[in-house]
Amino acid sequence: xxxxxxxxxxxxxTLLVIITLTFFLMHAIPGGPFDSAKKLPDSIMQxxxxxxxxxxxxxxxxxxxxxxxxxxxxxVSIKYEGKTVNQIIREGFxxxxxxxxxxxxxxxxxxVLLGVVAALNRNRWLDYLVSLFVTGGTSIPSFVxxxxxxxxxxxxxxxxxxxxxxxxESAVLPVLALAWLPAATxxxxxxxxxxxxxxxxxxxxxxxxxxxxxxxxxxxALPNSILPVLTYLGPAAALILTGSFVVESIFTIPGLGKWxxxxxxxxxxxxxxxxxxFYGALLILMNTLVDIAYTLLDPRIRxxxxxER
Amino acid sequence: xxxxxxxxxxxxxxxxxxLILIIILLLMALxxxxxxxxRYSDQVLPNANKPPSAEYWFGTDxxxxxxxxxxxxxxxxxxxxxxxxxxxxxxxGAIYGSISGYAGGKIDGVMMKLVEIFYxxxxxxxxxxLSLLMEPGVKAMIVALSAVCWLGTARVVRxxxxxxxxxxxxxxxxxxxxxxxxxxxxxxxxxxSGPLLVxxxxxxxxxxxxxxxxxxxxxxxxxxxxxxGYLIKDGMQGIRSYPWQLFFPAAFVSLMMLGFHLVSDGxxxxxxxxxxx
Numbered sequence: 001x002x003x004x005x006x007x008x009x010x011x012x013x014t015l016l017v018i019i020t021l022t023f024f025l026m027h028a029i030p031g032g033p034f035d036s037a038k039k040l041p042d043s044i045m046q047x048x049x050x051x052x053x054x055x056x057x058x059x060x061x062x063x064x065x066x067x068x069x070x071x072x073x074x075x076v077s078i079k080y081e082g083k084t085v086n087q088i089i090r091e092g093f094x095x096x097x098x099x100x101x102x103x104x105x106x107x108x109x110x111x112v113l114l115g116v117v118a119a120l121n122r123n124r125w126l127d128y129l130v131s132l133f134v135t136g137g138t139s140i141p142s143f144v145x146x147x148x149x150x151x152x153x154x155x156x157x158x159x160x161x162x163x164x165x166x167x168x169e170s171a172v173l174p175v176l177a178l179a180w181l182p183a184a185t186x187x188x189x190x191x192x193x194x195x196x197x198x199x200x201x202x203x204x205x206x207x208x209x210x211x212x213x214x215x216x217x218x219x220x221a222l223p224n225s226i227l228p229v230l231t232y233l234g235p236a237a238a239l240i241l242t243g244s245f246v247v248e249s250i251f252t253i254p255g256l257g258k259w260x261x262x263x264x265x266x267x268x269x270x271x272x273x274x275x276x277x278f279y280g281a282l283l284i285l286m287n288t289l290v291d292i293a294y295t296l297l298d299p300r301i302r303x304x305x306x307x308e309r
Numbered sequence: 310x311x312x313x314x315x316x317x318x319x320x321x322x323x324x325x326x327x328l329i330l331i332i333i334l335l336l337m338a339l340x341x342x343x344x345x346x347x348r349y350s351d352q353v354l355p356n357a358n359k360p361p362s363a364e365y366w367f368g369t370d371x372x373x374x375x376x377x378x379x380x381x382x383x384x385x386x387x388x389x390x391x392x393x394x395x396x397x398x399x400x401x402g403a404i405y406g407s408i409s410g411y412a413g414g415k416i417d418g419v420m421m422k423l424v425e426i427f428y429x430x431x432x433x434x435x436x437x438x439l440s441l442l443m444e445p446g447v448k449a450m451i452v453a454l455s456a457v458c459w460l461g462t463a464r465v466v467r468x469x470x471x472x473x474x475x476x477x478x479x480x481x482x483x484x485x486x487x488x489x490x491x492x493x494x495x496x497x498x499x500x501x502s503g504p505l506l507v508x509x510x511x512x513x514x515x516x517x518x519x520x521x522x523x524x525x526x527x528x529x530x531x532x533x534x535x536x537x538g539y540l541i542k543d544g545m546q547g548i549r550s551y552p553w554q555l556f557f558p559a560a561f562v563s564l565m566m567l568g569f570h571l572v573s574d575g576x577x578x579x580x581x582x583x584x585x586x
Contacts, residue, residue, distance in 0.1 A: 017426050025438045139567035141518050143525050144559040147545050151552050238431040245433075246525055250545065261526055264437060272441070276434055283431060 003295060011288045018280035019069060023062055026269045074274035079266045085274030088259050096248065096255035100240045102171065103178035107236065111183040112226055115190025116217065119225075122195060130187055137184025143246040146177040150250070174251045178243045182236040186229050194225040230294055234287040241279060314503075317579035324575020327568040334565055338385040342378045360553060370543060370554055380557050383537040387517050387565065390450050390536070394516035395509040397455040402462025403505055407493050409463070410470025421467060424460050432457045436519055440528045450523070454516045462508045469501040503580040510573030514566040521562050537562045 056064070068075065074085035118130035140148075153173060154161060161173075197203065198221055206216045244257030252258070256275065263271035318324060370376055409420035427435075436453050443449035473479065474497070482496050524538025535543070537558045544555030 014426050014429050018430055021430075021435075022438060025442060029442050135567060135570065139514075139570055140563045141521055141566070143522065143545075144541060144563060147541065147548060147555050147559060151548050151555065155549055242431055242433040242522075246522065249526075264441065265527060267441070272438070276438065279434060280430060284429065287429065 004292065007288055007291055011284045015277075015281055015284055018284075019066065019277050020062075022273050022276045022280075023065055024058075026273050027058060027061070029269070069277065074277060075270040077263075077268055077271050079263070079268040079271070085271055085278075088271065088275070089256065089278055092254065092256035092259045095253060096244055096257055099171065099174060099178070099248070099253065099255060100237075100244060103175045103240050104182065104233070104236060106175055107179040107182035107186060107240075108229065108233075110179070111186025112190050112222075112229065114183070114187035116194055116222065116225075118187065118191040119194035119198065120217065127191075130191065134184045134188045137180050137187075140180070142177050142181060142243045143250060145180055146173070146247055146250045149173045149177060174247050174253060177247050177250075178240050181243070182232075182239055185236070186232060189228045189232055190225055193228050194221060197221045197225045227294075227298055230290060230297070234283070234290045237286045238283050241283065314579045318575050321575040321578060323571045324579075327571035327575070330564065331568040331572060334384060334561070334568065335388060337381055338388050342382045342385070345375065345377060360551075370540075376540075376554065376557055379535060379540060380537070380561055383535050383540050383558060384561055384565070386447060386536040387520060387538070387562065390447060390454065390520045391513040391517040391565075391569070393451045394454040394458055395513040397451070398458040398462050398512050399505055399509045401455070401459040402508070403466050403498055403501065405459065406463035406466025407470045407497050407501070410467040411474055411489065411493055411497060413471075413474075417467070421464075424463050427457075428460045428464070433519060433522065436523065437526070437528065440523055445528060450520055454519055458512045458516060461512065462505065465504050465508050466501050469504055470497055473497055473500055507573055507577045507580060510569060510576055514569035514573075517562070517565055517569070537565075 065075075072086070074089070077083040077085065077088070114130045114133065118127045121127045150173065203216060203220060206220045207213075211219075241257075244255060245261050246257075247253070248255045248257035249261045256278075259271070260275045260279075262268075263275065370379065405420065405424075409417045409424075412420075435457055439453035439456055440449055443452065479492060479496055482492050487496070520536060521538030521541065524536050525542045527542070540558035541555060541562065544551075544553075544558060547554050
């Protein structure tokens with residue numbers, strides 16, 4: 001319980017740091033949001049600044065921003081009149097969450113499968129095949145992979161649509177592009193932890209009492225060797241999230257990632273700020289959930305806190 | 310000890326081949342742009358979008374610029390950013406980490422809590438914000454990437470230092486009257502060089518990837534200099550008709566990352582497999 005309170009406390013602090021950092025970084029950018037090639041008349045500038053409270057001292061703007069966030073209001077776009085960050089999230093997030101959810105599920109399943117196969121066939125050709133996939137997966141950036149997938153599978157072979165978000169077949173390529181790297185990392189994690197677990201005494205016991213290899217692997221080895229995957233879920237979520245920036249832009253998927261890239265491109269600072277805070281909160285939530293799940297599944301963590309291990 | 314590490318590294322075929330690959334890439338990044346008569350910004354509009362040929366080894370881009378020259382020029386920028394980021398992160402991380410680890414107690418707690426908080430923020434998100442802050446360019450990119458990458462180094466170094474400071478040679482140095490600064494710089498930091506090297510080898514491909522990623526989003530070093538990420542972004546536009554414009558820069562980014570990944574794996578295995586588990 002104390003552990004839980006501790007975790008939630010540090011999650012809250014991290015979120016506050018993210019908000020503060022984002023706010024001051026965005027306000028340190030030289031030039032105002034209304035600077036454009038065409039000089040606006042001073043009176044219009046003043047009205048704009050007053051409308052968005054840009055005349056207030058920085059600390060007051062910061063407090064106002066904090067207050068708004070506490071109310072769940074992430075601000076308005078300064079490039080698209082009438083669009084709020086909350087609206088953008090409502091429109092874009094379901095798409096991104098679906099895409100990311102499928103990608104992370106696909107990554108976990110294929111990664112675990114590949115890792116187990118590699119561990120069971122240690123130093124045989126299947127193992128080498130998996131390690132080839134792992135090295136390839138960690139070395140090919142997602143945007144390169146997207147390009148290659150589009151060229152070979154969508155344009156040359158014409159098996160799948162190259163872009164847009166219409167129907168399940170249009171999700172295959174973006175999911176592949178997003179899931180590849182986390183799948184490779186999970187495969188590597190599972191392989192090494194599986195090899196370690198398989199050399200433990202209780203596996204020998206299970207084998208000795210006459211269980212077939214399949215049962216031993218599924219019932220005894222797998223539950224213990226997929227624990228590291230759980231810790232990796234936080235980083236994997238971050239990876240898929242940043243991956244979604246390019247993947248959604250390349251495949252023209254109307255998700256949050258595409259919005260983020262667009263607002264970076266347009267220098268739509270309030271949207272960048274709002275989305276960064278949203279992303280930060282999302283990831284902190286994920287990490288905290290993973291931590292809690294981990295303590296529930298692995299009692300060793302509760303007895304030996306991280307610092308002592 | 311050094312010999313033994315080198316022997317183990319040499320025993321790792323993948324790592325050795327990758328080291329050679331990296332050296333070749335570095336050499337080509339240095340001399341590649343001068344191997345034919347084109348400069349990276351020479352535009353010959355009638356020759357736009359030409360496939361690879363004897364005249365244009367990697368073909369040309371939409372403005373009739375020689376892709377061979379541009380790819381190696383881009384590789385130079387990518388490598389420069391990767392190596393510079395690796396170096397800065399190593400220096401800053403080593404100093405921060407060893408001070409934190411050696412001081413211990415409250416100072417260590419506060420210093421590490423700070424690192425911990427920043428570390429939990431997705432790194433590309435912050436690099437994006439930082440690069441918005443500065444004029445886009447190679448320098449800005451290096452600063453933005455280093456500002457984030459040193460965190461990992463600091464953590465690893467601090468962990469090492471916590472172990473090292475209980476060692477007898479540190480006690481001996483202290484008994485001989487060496488001050489804190491001297492102990493940290495002369496005795497502690499040289500002894501964390503192994504893990505530091507591995508961390509740096511890991512940061513370099515990470516930085517190359519991040520730079521390519523940001524250039525792809527239009528936040529990297531801008532025209533007419535073009536890093537590999539920019540070339541990939543350009544190549545993506547003409548993917549239907551001129552796929553070589555994507556393939557060549559994509560291949561070299563991937564090769565570069567592959568090389569550094571395998572070398573850092575090899576180094577890690579050669580030095581001590583247990584530290585990073």
